[in-house]
Amino acid sequence: MTSMAPAGDFRTAYRADTTIFPTRNARLALLVGLLVLCAAPLALGRYELGLLIAIGYSAIAALGLNILVGFTGQISIGHAAFFGFGAFASALLAEHHVPVPLAIWGAGLMTAVVGLVFGAPAARLKGLYLAIATLAAQFILEDFFARARWFSGGVAGRVTEPYTLFGLRFDREETYFYIVLAHVVVMFVAAANLMRTRDGRALVAVRDHYLSAEMMGINLAYYRTLSFGIASFYAGVAGALYAHYLLFVSVEAFNILYSIQFLAMVIIGGLGSIMGSLMGAAFMVLLPEIVQSAADLLAGGMIDRVLRLGASISFLREMAIGAAIILFLIFEPDGLAHRWRMIRAYWKLYPFSH
Amino acid sequence: MDTTLLFQLVLNGLIVGALYGVVAMSFVLIYKASQVVNFAQGEFLLVGAWVCWWMLTHWQLPIWAGFLFTLAFMTLFGIVLQVIVLRPLVGEPVISVIMATVGLSIFFQALMKWIFGVFAQPFPPIFTVERVHVLGLEVQSVYLASLGVSALIMLGFWWFFTYSKHGLAMRATAYDQQVAQSLGVSVPKVFAMSWAISAVVSAVAGVVVGVVNGVSSALSFYGIKVFPAVILGGLDSIVGAVLGGLIIGVLENVAQYVDAEWLNWGNMYQIAPFYALILILLIKPYGLFGTRNIERV
Numbered sequence: 255m256t257s258m259a260p261a262g263d264f265r266t267a268y269r270a271d272t273t274i275f276p277t278r279n280a281r282l283a284l285l286v287g288l289l290v291l292c293a294a295p296l297a298l299g300r301y302e303l304g305l306l307i308a309i310g311y312s313a314i315a316a317l318g319l320n321i322l323v324g325f326t327g328q329i330s331i332g333h334a335a336f337f338g339f340g341a342f343a344s345a346l347l348a349e350h351h352v353p354v355p356l357a358i359w360g361a362g363l364m365t366a367v368v369g370l371v372f373g374a375p376a377a378r379l380k381g382l383y384l385a386i387a388t389l390a391a392q393f394i395l396e397d398f399f400a401r402a403r404w405f406s407g408g409v410a411g412r413v414t415e416p417y418t419l420f421g422l423r424f425d426r427e428e429t430y431f432y433i434v435l436a437h438v439v440v441m442f443v444a445a446a447n448l449m450r451t452r453d454g455r456a457l458v459a460v461r462d463h464y465l466s467a468e469m470m471g472i473n474l475a476y477y478r479t480l481s482f483g484i485a486s487f488y489a490g491v492a493g494a495l496y497a498h499y500l501l502f503v504s505v506e507a508f509n510i511l512y513s514i515q516f517l518a519m520v521i522i523g524g525l526g527s528i529m530g531s532l533m534g535a536a537f538m539v540l541l542p543e544i545v546q547s548a549a550d551l552l553a554g555g556m557i558d559r560v561l562r563l564g565a566s567i568s569f570l571r572e573m574a575i576g577a578a579i580i581l582f583l584i585f586e587p588d589g590l591a592h593r594w595r596m597i598r599a600y601w602k603l604y605p606f607s608h
Numbered sequence: 609m610d611t612t613l614l615f616q617l618v619l620n621g622l623i624v625g626a627l628y629g630v631v632a633m634s635f636v637l638i639y640k641a642s643q644v645v646n647f648a649q650g651e652f653l654l655v656g657a658w659v660c661w662w663m664l665t666h667w668q669l670p671i672w673a674g675f676l677f678t679l680a681f682m683t684l685f686g687i688v689l690q691v692i693v694l695r696p697l698v699g700e701p702v703i704s705v706i707m708a709t710v711g712l713s714i715f716f717q718a719l720m721k722w723i724f725g726v727f728a729q730p731f732p733p734i735f736t737v738e739r740v741h742v743l744g745l746e747v748q749s750v751y752l753a754s755l756g757v758s759a760l761i762m763l764g765f766w767w768f769f770t771y772s773k774h775g776l777a778m779r780a781t782a783y784d785q786q787v788a789q790s791l792g793v794s795v796p797k798v799f800a801m802s803w804a805i806s807a808v809v810s811a812v813a814g815v816v817v818g819v820v821n822g823v824s825s826a827l828s829f830y831g832i833k834v835f836p837a838v839i840l841g842g843l844d845s846i847v848g849a850v851l852g853g854l855i856i857g858v859l860e861n862v863a864q865y866v867d868a869e870w871l872n873w874g875n876m877y878q879i880a881p882f883y884a885l886i887l888i889l890l891i892k893p894y895g896l897f898g899t900r901n902i903e904r905v
Contacts, residue, residue, distance in 0.1 A: 576715030
């Protein structure tokens with residue numbers, strides 16, 4: 255294995271094409287990045303760590319949605335409902351004396367089952383019909399959360415257990431950060447490897463040309479439903495991590511706006527890109543912070559007084575989300591991952607980029 | 609069972625359903641002309657109602673002047689949206705276009721909250737007589753007027769697409785873009801026009817709802833309620849959209865009655881259409897009048 259990528263495509267074996275790390279430097283960069291992240295709690299405050307945790311669980315959910323939308327070409331506008339289902343399911347399991355580390359994965363499995371139920375139309379539908387079906391799933395699940403007191407605690411919400419492992423409590427940002435980091439690494443490695451298997455390639459084939467895929471012997475209904483199940487599993491695990499971080503889950507958090515934010519993460523990060531899901535999640539978590547600091551910068555000035563920036567900061571955040579989606583779709587439809595590839599290609603080909 | 613109550617419920621359902629039908633019609637108009645699924649349809653109602661409310665309360669315009677101004681504004685609004693946001697996305701995959709309209713929806717919902725606040729605002733009273741009796745049932749006169757406006761809009765649509773030159777051009781474009789182009793129809797103009805008409809018609813519905821219930825961000829929920837209606841009627845059928853709207857309106861009210869009498873689940877008024885939506889998608893995804901070439905394998 256070489257340390258630098260050659261300035262052209264010289265692969266001769268199929269294995270070289272499916273490898274996760276094309277060069278030694280790529281693997282080193284990832285290890286160094288992980289080490290830096292492991293040291294993050296030493297350097298950062300609780301607030302910044304909270305943001306990193308939010309990026310972590312959002313990235314897991316976004317990755318699941320990317321497997322569904324980016325790799326399989328199915329649209330889901332109900333991802334936040336599955337995320338919320340995972341949060342409540344994990345809280346419920348923990349309350350019935352399931353250890354929290356297991357409850358998180360159990361919640362993922364339960365959410366996957368619910369996802370398969372709502373994914374049943376996905377076996378028959380695609381495109382905008384599926385989008386509308388998942389929109390209905392969003393409202394039906396939201397209504398279920400509000401109504402089922404045994405499950406979600408109703409309108410009052412539900413208190414969750416802190417994460418404990420071998421007698422250690424992970425209930426502060428400094429410690430819970432490592433839990434989220436570990437889950438992120440496991441889920442991302444799993445997804446990267448899934449895409450190298452027959453099943454992963456089948457999903458991509460379904461996206462690229464479903465008729466050809468069917469002719470090659472790929473069972474469309476099976477893979478479309480499977481993709482829904484995987485996406486729901488990721489959403490469930492992410493929701494469970496969210497629940498045990500906040501230690502309190504309430505119904506109104508999982509509305510359609512949150513679903514749209516997950517879709518925005520996938521689109522801004524880059525459809526069909528695994529690292530793009532992480533970039534998109536980071537962008538969407540940090541966007542409200544940027545809006546907030548921009549408003550703080552203008553606070554007290556003329557603009558602030560005329561436009562009432564401070565009082566309407568939540569609307570400004572929503573507007574920023576909407577504007578970000580539209581601007582990315584028009585000007586950078588392949589997302590941040592594409593931009594990153596362009597930057598890499600520039601250095602790879604320097605100084606003969608043309 | 610109390611028959612008067614049932615009649616009252618069905619009548620209420622028809623009144624609300626007619627409005628759903630109008631919104632569904634303008635949704636189908638955009639879908640037919642430019643194959644765009646518009647998730648921002650509810651925001652047309654919202655923007656239109658707020659603009660009209662602003663004209664009537666802040667500038668103290670008479671109702672007809674404020675209404676005409678709203679229509680002119682919405683025409684421009686629809687065209688500008690189409691040209692700036694949707695035109696660059698022509699030829700992009702379905703999900704990009706859907707997401708663009710979803711982005712528009714969030715953006716304008718938040719913008720309206722920012723400008724006008726989160727509280728419902730009542731329109732100045734327009735009718736002197738509060739309520740009238742029809743067939744032994746008591747009906748508020750605003751409801752009757754709303755039914756009349758809905759019927760008028762539907763009649764207008766029928767005339768436009770059967771007799772006017774532009775309407776025929778739009779139908780030709782929906783049928784086959786290349787043939788329409790070769791006959792001298794400007795397809796970009798048709799796209800822009802469909803968005804303008806859709807925005808105007810939705811805004812009229814928005815003003816009507818605003819007069820009845822007051823203007824608030826709840827108006828944008830009409831844009832979501834439109835999906836059960838159009839899927840029931842068939843995504844590309846204007847007649848289906850009207851019928852779907854009426855059925856969904858009646859279904860809502862009857863579901864609420866059944867819920868209050870026997871089930872006691874609560875919130876059925878909002879959720880019943882979505883259960884219906886899932887059922888329709890499973891059984892008959894192309895709806896009552898839709899073309900059958902739905903993408904299904």
